[in-house]
Amino acid sequence: MIQFALLLLLSVLCIAAAENDHDKFIRQHVIDKMEEGDCTTEINRRNIKNKAGKCKEINTFILSNKSAIMAVCMKGEPYEVIVNKILTSMTKSTTKFSIIKCKLKNQKASPPKCQYVGTRGQRSIIIKCDKEGHPVHYQGDNSTTL
Numbered sequence: 654m655i656q657f658a659l660l661l662l663l664s665v666l667c668i669a670a671a672e673n674d675h676d677k678f679i680r681q682h683v684i685d686k687m688e689e690g691d692c693t694t695e696i697n698r699r700n701i702k703n704k705a706g707k708c709k710e711i712n713t714f715i716l717s718n719k720s721a722i723m724a725v726c727m728k729g730e731p732y733e734v735i736v737n738k739i740l741t742s743m744t745k746s747t748t749k750f751s752i753i754k755c756k757l758k759n760q761k762a763s764p765p766k767c768q769y770v771g772t773r774g775q776r777s778i779i780i781k782c783d784k785e786g787h788p789v790h791y792q793g794d795n796s797t798t799l
Contacts, residue, residue: 689771
């Protein structure tokens, strides 16, 4: 009986310690300062990978603070985008943010050998916000190329 209670407690603690979508968004996309040449270092430091645990092909960093990104959820304009053949409600910023788009140099690379090249831009951002007004997904920016 005690073993079962300990196992149950451990399970609850593991679930509570899991990274939520908002924290993951912040870890993967928000940084105060960064240069284009910092992509590889930041992506490795933040342990950013794709869903399969491989090198993420593209990752965008928003050079801002959490509160400015949260403001997009509250004051941005509605934006609809098709994701996996489903029309999905997003939010587009009404102001431009400095961003750095990091692109994987070698598509065949595997962690920890992921290397990136960065490109800086000024763009409106498109994000998904949860019901509490927290950003939870970076959809893109207002350009098709950067």
